[in-house]
Amino acid sequence: MDPRTLIINLEYPYTEHDSSEVPALNVVLAGLGWETEYWPSLAVAWIEQGAPIDKEAKEALDLIVEKKQFPQSLRHRAFALVRRWEQENASSEALSFVSKSD
Known part of the structure; x- marks a missing residue:
């Protein structure tokens, strides 16, 4: 699907x-992949509002964190979401490992 119709x-x-x-994830990914700050900022806001993300979206957020041309506030918001995703997935992976070893 054309990202312009998604964003x-x-x-x-x-x-x-x-x-x-x-799917909301498709909309978020389209926004995160945009080169200007407007759409990524709105995609980050969706995630903050509860939109689901996966590893691909987390990686797109990582790229936003690294883009120095984006405002620092957007990069910090993206960084916070990356950290939250990593913490949530680290704990679920640990639970999965414990379950498998029982």
Whole structure:
């Protein structure tokens, strides 16, 4: 699907998004991959509002953190989301390991 048709969804709150039409993750990924700061900022806001992310989205957030042309506030918000994702997934991986070793 054309990313330009996906990112328009970011102009509305995440809670208003109908995931049956297009998965929220696809919208977030399209926004995070944009070269200018506007769409990535809205995608970060969706994640902050509860939109799900996966490893690919986490990696896209890592790229935002590294882009010096983006405002520091956006990079810090992205960094906080990366840290949260890493902590959540580290604890679930640890639980998975413990379950398998029992």
